[in-house]
Amino acid sequence: MSSTHVGTGGWAGAAWWVILFTALTVLFIKYVICIILEPIWWKPMRIVRKMQSQGIKARPYQLLGGDFPEMMKLVEAAQSEPMTVISHDIVPRILPFLGPWCASLGTIYVFWLGTASPTLNVVDPEMIKEILSTKSSCFQRAASEKKVLNEFIGKGIFTIEDDEWTHHRRIINSMFHTEKLKGMVGTMVTSTDKLMKRWETLDQKDSCYEVEVCEEFYKLAMDIFSRTAYGNNHKQLKKFGRLQVELKKLVLSPSQIVWTIVIPGYSILPTPNNRHINRIKRNMNRILDEIIQARLQRAESGKLRDYGNDLLGCLLYESEAGDHETKGRKKLSINDVIDESHSLLFAGHDTTANLLTWTIMLLSLHPQWQESARNEVLEICNGKPIDDEKLRGFKIVTMILQEVLRLYPAVADLTRVAVKNTTIQGWIIPEGLQVWMPILQLHRDPEQWGDDALEFRPDRFAGGVSKACKNPQSYIPFSCGQRTCVGQTFAMMEAKVALSMILQRFSFQLSSKYKHGQATRGVLHPQFGMPVIFHKLTSFE
Numbered sequence: 001m002s003s004t005h006v007g008t009g010g011w012a013g014a015a016w017w018v019i020l021f022t023a024l025t026v027l028f029i030k031y032v033i034c035i036i037l038e039p040i041w042w043k044p045m046r047i048v049r050k051m052q053s054q055g056i057k058a059r060p061y062q063l064l065g066g067d068f069p070e071m072m073k074l075v076e077a078a079q080s081e082p083m084t085v086i087s088h089d090i091v092p093r094i095l096p097f098l099g100p101w102c103a104s105l106g107t108i109y110v111f112w113l114g115t116a117s118p119t120l121n122v123v124d125p126e127m128i129k130e131i132l133s134t135k136s137s138c139f140q141r142a143a144s145e146k147k148v149l150n151e152f153i154g155k156g157i158f159t160i161e162d163d164e165w166t167h168h169r170r171i172i173n174s175m176f177h178t179e180k181l182k183g184m185v186g187t188m189v190t191s192t193d194k195l196m197k198r199w200e201t202l203d204q205k206d207s208c209y210e211v212e213v214c215e216e217f218y219k220l221a222m223d224i225f226s227r228t229a230y231g232n233n234h235k236q237l238k239k240f241g242r243l244q245v246e247l248k249k250l251v252l253s254p255s256q257i258v259w260t261i262v263i264p265g266y267s268i269l270p271t272p273n274n275r276h277i278n279r280i281k282r283n284m285n286r287i288l289d290e291i292i293q294a295r296l297q298r299a300e301s302g303k304l305r306d307y308g309n310d311l312l313g314c315l316l317y318e319s320e321a322g323d324h325e326t327k328g329r330k331k332l333s334i335n336d337v338i339d340e341s342h343s344l345l346f347a348g349h350d351t352t353a354n355l356l357t358w359t360i361m362l363l364s365l366h367p368q369w370q371e372s373a374r375n376e377v378l379e380i381c382n383g384k385p386i387d388d389e390k391l392r393g394f395k396i397v398t399m400i401l402q403e404v405l406r407l408y409p410a411v412a413d414l415t416r417v418a419v420k421n422t423t424i425q426g427w428i429i430p431e432g433l434q435v436w437m438p439i440l441q442l443h444r445d446p447e448q449w450g451d452d453a454l455e456f457r458p459d460r461f462a463g464g465v466s467k468a469c470k471n472p473q474s475y476i477p478f479s480c481g482q483r484t485c486v487g488q489t490f491a492m493m494e495a496k497v498a499l500s501m502i503l504q505r506f507s508f509q510l511s512s513k514y515k516h517g518q519a520t521r522g523v524l525h526p527q528f529g530m531p532v533i534f535h536k537l538t539s540f541e
């Protein structure tokens, strides 16, 4: 009797355990499914449905990398050969998917830029203004872009947000104050002068020099940036620059970008490419560390006040090496200074080097503009060295640079992600939706720029940006809003100094070896180089 009683109780107890176990297992499976499915399916599909309910079409969902692998394939195909004619119609080459997708889906549509990352294509200047300026607090840099940038330049001003960004931006801004910039003109002149003297020592025929200007301007811009922002370390930074070029080729190759975006943690896998990338990064960090340690020692020995007043000095002053109070703000670590230096050294020279390169190409193709610019420079300089006041007098040179930045902007597109629900120009933008703004396309929109949008016509800027196009927000080579380019005035000064000095000493034309083609690796650059023939002007001898 008692044994039967105990037996029934045992079965009942066991049954309860089975029910409990089954319920917990079901809950656990549901929880795991939610954790997996919510970010990769439910949330992105909710976002897409929200956009579709507003009449916006969407490309079909694809899991791994979304449309990105296909976009990269189209880009590789479009850039496989040089262009057969010299034309500025380069959107089909740089963003080849844009035309076909706009034709089938309209100008505003959703595509998938990365895994489970619905992205709205935005070309309306008023929407762009809200995203970048008036409602910028609702947006941040997109995760897929941060992933690739982290791989290339590490954690720095481009990838940080909120208070950390405000802190770094304030430090970096301090280098670009008007008075400090004026003091940098002399360094810009000295570096450019050295470059041109070197050209004159090259093999020559009838006072002509053939120069690969991409490389030359890359070296010039690095020399100027390292002297103005990092003190007397141009030799070490020249080496750093060469390593950065090598790193850029590896990290920003289409296949590496696709793998980085598609496979989480791809960069830590010990593939031959990743090992090579890590070796280069270690060497680059070593160079920066040596420069920083040397600066700290000079400050300790009393040879420098506050670590110096260049950009490196400002960063070190705000770092844990600095012994002043930071009013509750976290000090930068030396690693933060190294990371930030990767970003600044990249942004500080690659962009300006390409601006100069495209300018030389366009002035070679348009000798009448080359001549007008030269006449202006000769008249203003009148044989005297360039200074800040003369730079401000260059009207034609400024218009030319503005037009070059319209047709060949260093940054071809911008991406952001909505971090809260918001409304932009009447469209409801749900949290999690990415927005993609193709600057290249915006700068060529005939609605904004007229039927001659694809032509090089610097005079469209004669009355300023507001008169050059219907809506001034259609011109954003330096972006706009709070994350606008911190170095834009520096870049324009540097380009004016270099261009005006070249114009005074040489006339130039494209070499017969030049092949027209563009690609983006970090910035928009000539895919097949830019060989140019420089003729020494007799008036300068």
Ligand code: HEM
Binding pocket: 157, 158, 169, 172, 344, 347, 348, 349, 351, 352, 355, 409, 410, 411, 414, 415, 476, 477, 478, 479, 482, 483, 484, 485, 486, 487, 488, 490, 491
């Ligand atoms: C022709 C030359 C240049 C062009 C066309 C250019 C363009 C741009 C653009 C479009 C952005 C916005 C990027 C984005 O939000 O995704 C940007 C940001 C930035 N640029 Fe430039 N840039 C140039 C030169 C420079 C120079 C010389 C520096 C010097 C350090 C610099 C430093 C930066 C920095 C630090 C940012 C990030 C700002 C932030 O997120 O707060 N740029 N630039």
